Amino acid sequence: MNHLKHLSVRAITLAAAMLPSAAILHAQTAAPAKPMALQTVMATLGRDMQTVTGAISREDWAMVARLAPDIAHHPAPPLSEKLRILGWLGTDAGKFRGFDAQVHEAAAAMGEAAARGDGQAVITRLATVQQSCLACHQAFRKSFREHFYGQP
Numbered sequence: 001m002n003h004l005k006h007l008s009v010r011a012i013t014l015a016a017a018m019l020p021s022a023a024i025l026h027a028q029t030a031a032p033a034k035p036m037a038l039q040t041v042m043a044t045l046g047r048d049m050q051t052v053t054g055a056i057s058r059e060d061w062a063m064v065a066r067l068a069p070d071i072a073h074h075p076a077p078p079l080s081e082k083l084r085i086l087g088w089l090g091t092d093a094g095k096f097r098g099f100d101a102q103v104h105e106a107a108a109a110m111g112e113a114a115a116r117g118d119g120q121a122v123i124t125r126l127a128t129v130q131q132s133c134l135a136c137h138q139a140f141r142k143s144f145r146e147h148f149y150g151q152p
């Protein structure tokens with residue numbers, strides 16, 4: 001009897017000890033996930049692309065030539081986030097990186113065309129950049145957001 005009493009006290013103590021962690025767990029799932037660093041990289045890419053289209057309308061090729069390398073060599077998220085993303089991508093990592101490489105290549109070519117003052121070529125290359133952005137978004141954005149934010 002004495003032994004049983006001792007046991008139940010232990011069980012209650014154990015349950016009490018578990019309560020706070022359950023509360024923390026709940027808070028973690030309820031709170032919106034922190035934005036990924038990739039989102040800031042993407043927002044900057046979006047702004048740079050808008051500035052490029054504005055510059056094309058003014059035939060400001062010097063501006064396009066200045067912005068193209070920023071698009072081609074956009075920053076990567078910090079290593080820890082990169083590893084998280086690569087872990088999530090698994091065997092799709094090559095596909096994801098391929099879209100990124102297409103952006104780099106097309107943006108570099110757009111910059112070269114701008115440096116030559118070749119407006120037609122700038123626009124052709126811009127379309128390729130945009131196709132690469134769209135291809136990655138269509139393939140990965142929804143599942144990325146579902147995985148890292150728990151929402152589409």
Ligand code: HEC
Nearest residue numbers: 036039042043045046049096099100103132133136141144
């Ligand atoms: C390799 C894949 C990939 C490529 C290439 C890519 N994106 Fe993204 N982009 C993403 C992902 C994933 C998200 C979702 C990020 C998030 O919600 O945290 C995103 C989100 C965005 C957003 C929304 C950011 C926000 O504030 O919610 C913009 C704008 C954007 N991308 C612009 C671009 C532009 C412009 C290009 C091409 C120059 C581009 N992206 C190329 C993967 C890519």
